[in-house]
Amino acid sequence: MQSDSSELQQQDNFESNRDSFQYSGKYDEIAADAFCFLDSIRHNLFDYPPDKTALFYDGKAISYVQLGKNVAQVMAALQQKKLRAGAVVAICLPKSAEHVYAVLACALMGIIWLPVDMDAPEARRDYLLSNSLTDLVISKTPVTGRQYVLIDEALTAQGFNHPKCCYQLNTEAAYYLYTSGSTGTPKCVVLNNLATANVLGQTISRWQADQDDVLMAVTPFHHDMSVFDVFGAMALGASLVIPTAAQAKDAMSWAELLTAHNISIWVSVPAIVDMLCSVASKEQLQSLRLIAQGGDYIKPGLIQFLRRQLPQARLFSLGGPTETTIWSIWHEITAEDIDVIPYGKALAHNRYYILDEQLQPCAIGEVGRMYMSGVNLSNGYLLNGQLQTGDFVSLGCDEEKIAFRMSDLGYMRDDGNIIFAGRTEGYLKIKGVRISAAEVEAALAKSGYFQDSLVVCCTHPITQMHELVAVYTLPANQPDADINALKTCLMADLPKSHIPTRWLMIEEIPLTRNVKVDRKLIQQMAQERLYQAMPPQAKVTATQEQAVTDDILAIFRECQPQTAENAVNISAQTEILNTGMRLKQLIMLSDKLTQQFDIRLDTAVLLRCKTIQDVVNEISRRMPE
Template sequence: MPERPSLTPSGLSERWGAGTAGEPAPPPALPVVAARRTGPEPPAWCRASRPTSAGVWDGLVEAARSYGVTAGEAIVAAFAEVLRTWSTTDRFGFTHVSAGARGVTAAQRERDADGRTLARRAQRLEGAGVPPSSSPVVLATALHRSAPGGARRAPVAEPSPRDDGLLGVDVTRDERGAVEAVWRWPDERWPPGAVEAMADAFRSLLERLAANGPEWTAGHLRLVPEEQLARRARTNATKTPVPGGLLHTPVIEQVRLRPHAPAVITAGRTLSYGELYGRTNQVGRRLRELGARPGRLVAVVMDKGWEQIVALHGVLASGAAYVPIDPAVPAERLRRLLRQARAGLVLTHSRIDARAAWPDGVRRLCVDTDFEGVDDGPLEPVQRQTDLAYVIFTSGSTGTPKGVMVDHRGALNALHDVNRRLGMGPADRCLALSGISFDLSVYDTFGVTAAGGAVVVPDPSPYPDPGHWARLMDAADVTFVLAVAALLEMLAAHLESGGERDRIGRLRTVIQAGDVLPVTLPDRLRALNPRVRVYNGGGPAESCVLSVMHAVGRVDPAATSIPLGRPMANQRYHVLDERLQPCPDWVPGEIHIASEVGLAQGYWRDEERTAAHFRAVPGLGERVYASGDMARYLPNGDLEILGRKDFQVKIQGVRIELGEIEAALAEHPAVASAVVVADRTVPDLPLLRAFVVAAGEGRPVVADELRLFLARKLPSAMLPADITRLERMPLNANGKIDRLALTGGPGR
């Protein structure tokens, strides 16, 4: 359809206005993407018309008069509310072009977070105008009386499309009293269906205002389309029965069914279910004698090995909960965590006991030497499902570690769902890559044994050793791996470079969780073994191991991210804005997780922090966890993770998806993996810095070549200031890429 002619209003340049007074508000932070055109051709603009029913104009006039405003002012205020719903900021500006009986005028309107009602916002419009800026969002209204005879008048204030424009909306009325809004936008800049949903919300809001609805006096309007909310309700319909028992008690049933089947496999030793159960009872019995009971914490400070699995099961058998601590932490941190956990009992290994700097007053027991001769007979469980199973300390933004308290019921809920989805059974072997201070280890330790399979434990090593993992996977017939992307990429790179793909011939399922799944990794894994099913999973420690999952099919070569998926059993995910209101599809917001059974109890001995993060949200009517993770709902009901709330990046006014730059770098044949971070050394002037690991010794990484490569794919605002080659990416204690180490920032 050809573009309609437009009239450039007086006082405006062809860029819809130039010149500012004071400090104008920035444009709304809408869910747009960076322009990808590299040639001189103009963008293709889309068009959507949304007329209201007849008589809406007259209703608006009458209702607006009762609040001391005009219908035109109400329309402008309503448009601002729609922008607010699709924007991630409360304060923003847009250009308003008005064609009236006195000609065409223009002003820059602002919407801020003052908490006023829509009626009060409309009253302030006359005083809010400043000389118009070159805003990429323009509302044009032509609402004066039609020409004699009622002939339909072509809009005279419709803005001309421009290369950097994002949205133009032309509002008119006809002789029937219908109000028509024509929305126009560059197709390449908007995700599918986003503008159409905004247009529908605007029409619906005008009709409700014309009926003098409660929206006039509402401080916050709920404009997310009902069909989107209904789809999310279906996505969150995850209620299912919670399995019975405790986290460690499924071993009892496996002992009855298959006492001689392998339960724990290491390079040097295999424990049957009968042996695991007997040693677990020895540890549990001795700990009970020393005062372990429900609600108490027993620290486990151990390297990987069969003893570690026995220790974790043994603590739960005693009735207490375990708190895992990496034996490699500095002495001061070890003392601090033991003191904070009030853990007077510690399970460790003799080689660690000899070298660790233990604080006074701590009773240590070595699993490899101190339990010989202890009765290994059955122990009757003494705790309930709602008693603590473990407390995992994670880094806190304030510098104080926070202990996430998880009960048996919450962990069981997640492990049972994983086993059900994947069909885990006695033939499965799970490679335990995660350290026990990372909550993915809960599945390694208790999930596979609940299904009757075996956990395969690598040898302890100060550094990741993918060669050892591959050999162990081959020897133990590993079928399942749950790990963060960085460890999976190391394994894939080793198998690719060494020609050892046959070592994972029995592997059938891989779940990446705890970090962002690179778009290239699923196909790399399937190239090594076509039988492998790849899943993207996630969920913070506060949502009990895993709470969301996505089966990864074919990955579009143009994709910049892989969906996080949909909520798992008894979990519900809400994406909320700063006002704790639902965000529309495509609009980023903070993930809030709700569950009656699948949330942590809170933070160990920290009521203030617990209250801040676990709270009831008005309108949801349920306790939720505010995760700090940013995501958006996609139109099919999937969630897409966007990073941390405190790691949002905006460069030169453009919202940047770091994953998009990383994906582009990974397409270069010399790059095996890439990470992009925002360096905020200079306040308010973040710089993008890229770090890459080479694909092989024979492929040099040349920064200038990579910059040229990126320049052919990305707009200038997304190009890193520098590109640094690393031998390997720095990892934190949980095996995740340590992005803060790359920026030089403090640990979190």
């Protein structure tokens, strides 16, 4: 553990190196060429609004003219509160058009904006506001003990003045985003407009995005990928579709929105794309010209499916933690990317390193830890209003002296692409959300239910989805634990994404030779016991199994849409997604399987089955001896 003096020295070195990097002229050069997205947004809202829809939300089409008026209303309300550039405003609103008004108003006034996850426990939200030294809250209802602006009152106020914009394209703090922290509490990442401009400008150029595009805001507004959705769309003069609360987690609704609004660009974590593809018909997907996935492992099988359904669409892999601004590494997925989807190469003005424990470069193909330096670096972490360095380190091996030390592991391929190779202990990625094991484990310990407990990441063998698994031991006098009651208890401290979905009790926590918790062995134990040690299959003869297979294939053909490309050419190895079947057909399939075998497989089970053979196996396993 570092002494106070060494921590202060590290902070001084950080500030000194960052200052020398910032004012060496390199940032000035980048700023001169950067895409000033806030200039474009101001122009589209207040100067010459495009004659088109800016936002689609809850059945309403909100034009750029109306959007400009609404943003100006919010800016006027903030001005009445005497807020100046550099103040901190927390946006405590659900995902909505009003949330976009608030974000744009703050950004154009140079106010530091903080999007708050309204589904997070109240105690967690209070911590975010306190740690950020929030000056004001924009909300739907009054906030006790804090200065606030009620969004509905702001939007209905009379006599607002022409809004005064006060933003800058530099490295000053522009917005805060919270991510899971290794200390057991959320970490506040301080982001700036120059790094954001670098991402938006390069992305818009490479994707050839323009005002004719329609984007889908499927990512939560407190997640960094949503920054592109909002600011990219509004800077382009394009249209942004915002799902309602009822539509936010409903893949069928996403498919309907695709068709209704001809959405052309989709950016989300892979799990969301997977959910969309599980229910959308080929026709519903056809408006998509570009799909970008980031924040988690991309399954090659999903890419192959998208290639078949959308052969002309461009597909991208995106990466980089919140500390490196939206995304800092990418790869356009090609026909050659079959078994492995590369993490990619760094965006311009950034550099990725693969280093060993001595901070020396790894050889080609050698796995090491990822580091990144360049303009995309965030400013650091905010703790009780003070800027902290955390995992920002001095490499001393390049003119860009400061780099962010990631939890990601990878290796450099001989073509220059980086290949993701897992994460260091302490951080897990579940459905695109970075989760600190320490944060979840602290909540488990606080609950008092267990003797010892920890969390690991396991992979479901059928869906290939990552799941958060809690492994625990019980006190000697406690025979069992009420997991449902514990989940309710945890919701007071953790967001839903951080609550384990699977639980495994073991007799004792294994240790390494160095008497440390053997997380690798625990993860292996959890994977084997939860997924591989399933109830034994019934003993079915080869003849019986073939009969079951034939019957199930016949039912699939009966339920398969008549327009499906492979209506008669399917086998046990055919992937269910490739049959053209969607939720409606799966419901019918479930009913027919029940009639045929007197075994109920609901649609949730069927959605987890990748191939028809998986369905055969599931039916066979459940057949009586």
